[in-house]
Amino acid sequence: DVKVTQSSRYLVKRTGEKVFLECVQDMDHENMFWYRQDPGLGLRLIYFSYDVKMKEKGDIPEGYSVSREKKERFSLILESASTNQTSMYLCASDTDRDRNRGQPAYNEQFFGPGTRLTVL
Amino acid sequence: GESVGLHLPTLSVQEGDNSIINCAYSNSASDYFIWYKQESGKGPQFIIDIRSNMDKRQGQRVTVLLNKTVKHLSLQIAATQPGDSAVYFCAENTRPYGNNRLAFGKGNQVVVIP
Numbered sequence: 001d002v003k004v005t006q007s008s009r010y011l012v013k014r015t016g017e018k019v020f021l022e023c024v025q026d027m028d029h030e031n032m033f034w035y036r037q038d039p040g041l042g043l044r045l046i047y048f049s050y051d052v053k054m055k056e057k058g059d060i061p062e063g064y065s066v067s068r069e070k071k072e073r074f075s076l077i078l079e080s081a082s083t084n085q086t087s088m089y090l091c092a093s094d095t096d097r098d099r100n101r102g103q104p105a106y107n108e109q110f111f112g113p114g115t116r117l118t119v120l
Numbered sequence: 121g122e123s124v125g126l127h128l129p130t131l132s133v134q135e136g137d138n139s140i141i142n143c144a145y146s147n148s149a150s151d152y153f154i155w156y157k158q159e160s161g162k163g164p165q166f167i168i169d170i171r172s173n174m175d176k177r178q179g180q181r182v183t184v185l186l187n188k189t190v191k192h193l194s195l196q197i198a199a200t201q202p203g204d205s206a207v208y209f210c211a212e213n214t215r216p217y218g219n220n221r222l223a224f225g226k227g228n229q230v231v232v233i234p
Contacts, residue, residue: 004163039128040128040226041226042209042224042225042226042227043164043209043224045221048221090163090164092163106152106169106171106213108154108166108169109154109211109222110166111156111163111164111165112163113161113162113163114161114162114163
């Protein structure tokens with residue numbers, strides 16, 4: 001059974017704290033993603049990584065950073081948490097392994113259970 | 121905690137009836153589409169996908185229809201069950217020749233009435 005796991009289901013932090021959200025996948029996927037999900041706004045991409053030590057900004061990277069030191073692990077870091085970062089955070093992964101050069105990829109993303117972060 | 125289902129369009133359906141959930145996508149270059157289901161307190165789960173060279177694909181109790189002319193996607197659930205109550209998202213792959221990037225719809229809440 002393929003799995004994406006996140007280190008915490010619920011987290012409560014104070015404004016100004018440094019927060020680490022960890023994500024691990026056991027599918028040997030190249031690509032990993034961090035989203036936040038807010039009512040009425042849907043899923044918004046924060047950062048993604050397509051290889052170890054590689055990262056690319058998503059649509060809303062401000063206030064966040066990421067780390068990908070190992071293929072299976074992708075960390076989201078809030079350097080100084082603020083109340084507007086209270087949200088549900090979702091990690092996902094997928095693979096390009098089935099894609100031949102020059103051919104498009106048709107791959108679903110597998111999601112973790114989410115971390116509900118509250119910043120007070 | 122606050123549910124992802126708040127502020128979403130809601131479809132209420134009687135148990136046993138068929139459900140149809142609609143989604144408009146934005147990018148005419150997208151060539152791959154996915155439907156996800158998200159139950160309360162859980163991450164999204166894959167339901168079914170379709171490539172742009174198809175206009176219909178069937179799974180177990182689910183059918184996805186793709187109309188590229190009007191950039192519209194729909195998910196049909198046959199004989200809806202209480203376990204189908206969830207938020208349903210469509211997603212499109214906006215970078216088919218680059219690193220995968222999915223763009224997600226805001227979702228539709230489905231409530232099954234027993």
